[in-house]
Amino acid sequence: MPLADCIMRHLPYFCRGQVVHGFGRGSKQLGIPTANFPEQVVDNLPADISTGIYYGWASVGSGDVHKMVVSIGWNPYYKNTKKSMETHIMHTFKEDFYGEILNVAIVGYLRPEKNFDSLESLISAIQGDIEEAKKRLDLPEHLKIKEDSFFQVSRSKTINGH
Ligand SMILES: Cc1cc2nc3c(=O)[nH]c(=O)nc-3n(C[C@H](O)[C@H](O)[C@H](O)COP(=O)(O)O)c2cc1C
Numbered sequence: 001m002p003l004a005d006c007i008m009r010h011l012p013y014f015c016r017g018q019v020v021h022g023f024g025r026g027s028k029q030l031g032i033p034t035a036n037f038p039e040q041v042v043d044n045l046p047a048d049i050s051t052g053i054y055y056g057w058a059s060v061g062s063g064d065v066h067k068m069v070v071s072i073g074w075n076p077y078y079k080n081t082k083k084s085m086e087t088h089i090m091h092t093f094k095e096d097f098y099g100e101i102l103n104v105a106i107v108g109y110l111r112p113e114k115n116f117d118s119l120e121s122l123i124s125a126i127q128g129d130i131e132e133a134k135k136r137l138d139l140p141e142h143l144k145i146k147e148d149s150f151f152q153v154s155r156s157k158t159i160n161g162h
C-alpha cells in the first residue's frame with residue numbers, strides 16, 4: 001500500500017492526554033511552543049501511522065477549538081532517542097497549560113520529519129507548515145471536524161464535572 005494511503009486510513013485521528021514537559025529546548029523562545037504528550041499517548045498511536053508533520057484542531061481543557069500543527073517522531077535535527085508527539089496551537093494563550101488535558105484531532109499530513117543544516121532553516125520550515133496548515137484547515141471537509149462531538153464531549157464533561 002502506498003505510504004500516503006496507510007497514513008490517511010487513520011485520519012481523522014482523535015486523542016487526548018495531559019500536557020507534560022518536553023526537553024525544554026526553548027521552542028517557546030523561538031516563538032513556536034509545542035505542548036508535549038506523555039509517553040503513553042505516543043505509544044498508543046497506530047503502529048503504522050507514519051512519523052512526520054500533521055495538522056488539525058486542538059483544544060485545551062474545555063476551551064475553544066483552534067488550528068494546530070503536530071510533529072510526531074524523533075526530531076532528527078535533535079536526534080531524540082524517544083518518539084514524541086508535540087502540538088503547536090495557532091493561538092496566543094495568556095499562560096502555560098502544563099498538566100491540563102489537550103484534545104487533538106489530526107486531519108491531514110504535511111511532510112516527513114527532516115534534518116536541517118541550521119536552526120534557522122528548521123524554524124522557517126515550521127513556519128511554512130503553520131501557514132500551509134492554516135490554509136488547508138479552511139477547507140469545508142476539515143472545518144466540519146472542528147464541530148465534532150469529540151470536542152463537545154470534552155466541554156460538557158468538564159462543565160458537568162465528571
Ligand atoms: C510543525 C512542526 C514541524 C517540525 N518539524 C521538524 C523537523 O522536520 N525536524 C525536526 O528535527 N524537528 C521538527 N520539529 C520539532 C522541533 O524540533 C521541536 O518542536 C523542538 O525540538 C522543541 O522541542 P521541545 O518541546 O522538547 O522543547 C517540528 C515541530 C513542529 C511543531
Ligand SMILES: Nc1ncnc2c1ncn2[C@@H]1O[C@H](COP(=O)(O)OP(=O)(O)O)[C@@H](O)[C@H]1O
Binds near residue numbers: 089098
Ligand atoms: N500556542 C501554544 N501552543 C502550544 N503550547 C503553548 C502555546 N502557548 C503556550 N504554550 C505552553 O508552552 C508549553 C511548551 O513550550 P516548549 O517551549 O515547547 O516547552 P517543553 O519543552 O516543555 O514542551 C506548553 O506545554 C504550553 O504549556
Ligand SMILES: [Mg+2]
Binds near residue numbers: 023035
Ligand atoms: Mg514542547
